[in-house]
């Protein structure tokens with residue numbers, strides 16, 4: 001690599017060193033930020049509401065007539081009949097490797113992508129739909145799809161829509177109890193699954209009273225059949241048998257209406273059983289319409305890598321959007337994504353190397369992994385290569401953080417060619433945009449991906465209840481830590497949350513609970529009117545609003561930033577929830593603790609705590625342990641004292657059966673009591689989190705260093 005550097009003429013060096021910073025400074029001088037959303041008058045609760053700057057009114061469909069997913073699919077298929085739609089790789093070999101310590105790993109070798117066209121996908125969906133009717137699935141009954149992401153998933157989904165069957169989806173990671181709950185609550189009679197999930201549901205068949213038919217996407221089900229008979233009275237068939245059955249006994253389609261229920265999507269609740277979110281056809285097509293405008297120049301030449309779970313609204317919305325514009329969807333999996341992914345046999349190619357996608361979606365955990373992988377490779381190389389990489393990275397970071405011009409100028413071309421081109425090969429070399437959602441992305445990772453892969457990241461914010469994205473950052477916005485303006489199919493309203501201290505009248509930015517309104521706001525929770533009434537409101541103009549419980553603020557350019565959560569429940573980096581209040585209640589039982597505030601940063605995997613220790617207990621312990629100190633303040637800074645408090649908390653935590661991640665890994669001891677006068681607690685001695693966080697911002701920062 002360094003050889004290329006010296007091939008480049010001296011001129012480039014001069015341009016880099018002198019001209020570009022100069023021109024960049026001139027251009028960035030006094031440049032006002034672009035306005036990305038504007039305030040708008042709406043109905044419902046008073047607040048500060050904004051809409052996307054490009055559209056006067058909310059858009060509801062991607063084009064006229066595409067008002068259900070069934071219509072959208074049929075029209076896309078007739079528009080792009082011969083283009084490739086769904087691709088998957090053929091398995092060449094699967095072998096088991098044994099590592100030195102005796103662990104077994106499955107390693108696979110995959111071949112090229114094999115594609116079916118829009119036309120063929122439509123035929124298969126049509127046949128599958130007829131097959132379901134022939135199997136005896138009744139029009140009022142629900143069908144559950146329970147499988148890893150693959151072409152048959154999308155075909156099954158479209159098949160159900162062609163017969164106006166409602167589909168039930170469940171996160172595969174939710175566990176058996178949640179699975180039984182969702183199948184039972186929806187009284188699903190047909191389950192379409194892969195062989196891995198089939199094994200799971202066979203194991204729990206005695207709890208699945210409503211299931212009558214099972215369709216397995218893998219042919220291996222034949223092997224399982226023999227085991228099944230006697231255990232259950234299910235009618236088990238394979239997907240290809242189902243398609244053949246439909247081909248032999250065709251049925252007329254029974255197309256849904258926009259307001260009909262398309263999907264009941266079960267998502268993890270932070271407490272208790274998962275909730276089924278009722279998503280209508282109108283909800284999803286409005287999301288598709290919005291996402292189509294948010295991704296610049298999205299068209300039928302795009303190739304999308306599909307590997308996130310389709311039971312997640314982010315992936316479902318993304319794939320349906322690709323289909324709507326005639327793009328190609330190539331399937332992969334998180335474990336086979338790149339050449340160095342765990343399941344890929346060394347020396348063979350990962351999914352993205354073969355597919356060379358132009359677009360992908362990712363959740364922050366995956367982007368963090370990619371970043372760490374690149375860093376590791378660079379560090380392993382060491383020497384001149386690492387020095388050059390570090391220099392290039394620093395230059396690019398300074399440029400991006402300095403000005404827009406510097407971000408995309410000549411110097412970028414220079415470093416890209418010299419250093420970053422090779423890194424881009426990791427994702428196939430053609431990715432032109434990345435969609436991130438599901439959790440907040442750390443600024444560090446966002447910058448790393450921006451620079452090394454040279455691709456913009458569209459960060460979205462949304463929930464299953466709002467049918468995915470409600471905001472989406474624009475590609476020319478290179479700021480970090482924000483989630484962009486409202487998408488063109490949603491209004492975002494901030495409403496006062498006085499008890500939490502967030503007001504829409506706050507300066508310099510309006511703050512408050514985020515409320516989302518528009519055609520993508522879903523119908524509510526299945527068989528849970530109480531919770532639906534709590535979280536959803538319909539205003540006097542008939543618009544639906546969802547109260548997210550998240551706290552946000554609008555920047556002057558109209559972009560949203562998520563700043564807090566109303567319910568003090570924090571999802572840590574690896575997805576575990578920590579309920580701050582619950583943990584505090586448990587830990588304050590310790591006689592060593594006078595006051596405690598647990599703090600959890602979603603960008604880290606552990607939580608920390610600010611503790612006002614009991615002076616008498618701590619001093620007693622100090623005496624017993626021969627710890628010398630001048631005053632209580634000094635004692636609080638003593639590392640041994642800290643250790644003692646952590647130990648004492650760990651003990652009560654164990655008795656209270658807290659999870660490991662819920663126990664603060666580090667504490668900061670504070671000598672001064674929290675009284676209402678200090679403004680840190682209410683008159684009833686309830687914590688004022690925001691004030692405490694602000695007062696001890698430095699201490700909290702140190703705890704995470």
Ligand SMILES: *[C@@H]1O[C@H](CO)[C@@H](O)[C@H](O)[C@H]1NC(C)=O
Nearest residue numbers: 046047048496498503504505
């Ligand atoms: C929000 O609360 C502030 C302070 O109490 C008040 O001045 C303002 O009118 C409230 N705004 C709305 C929209 O309710």
Ligand SMILES: *[C@@H]1O[C@H](CO)[C@@H](O)[C@H](O)[C@H]1NC(C)=O
Nearest residue numbers: 134135136234235236237245
């Ligand atoms: C399942 O149902 C279909 C359609 O009614 C029937 O043809 C098939 O024989 C059944 N299979 C089993 C294993 O019962």
Ligand SMILES: *[C@@H]1O[C@H](CO)[C@@H](O)[C@H](O)[C@H]1NC(C)=O
Nearest residue numbers: 180181182184185207208209
């Ligand atoms: C299934 O639902 C019924 C009522 O709809 C309930 O009585 C039963 O306990 C549920 N079973 C499971 C396993 O959740």
Ligand SMILES: *[C@@H]1O[C@H](CO)[C@@H](O)[C@H](O)[C@H]1NC(C)=O
Nearest residue numbers: 199222223224225226227228
């Ligand atoms: C069939 O069931 C038996 C015991 O229930 C089990 O040992 C065996 O692995 C099963 N066979 C298959 C193909 O799953």
Ligand SMILES: *[C@@H]1O[C@H](CO)[C@@H](O)[C@H](O)[C@H]1NC(C)=O
Nearest residue numbers: 139140164255256257260261
């Ligand atoms: C679709 O199915 C639902 C539930 O069975 C039904 O209420 C609705 O009327 C159906 N839609 C159409 C257009 O037939």
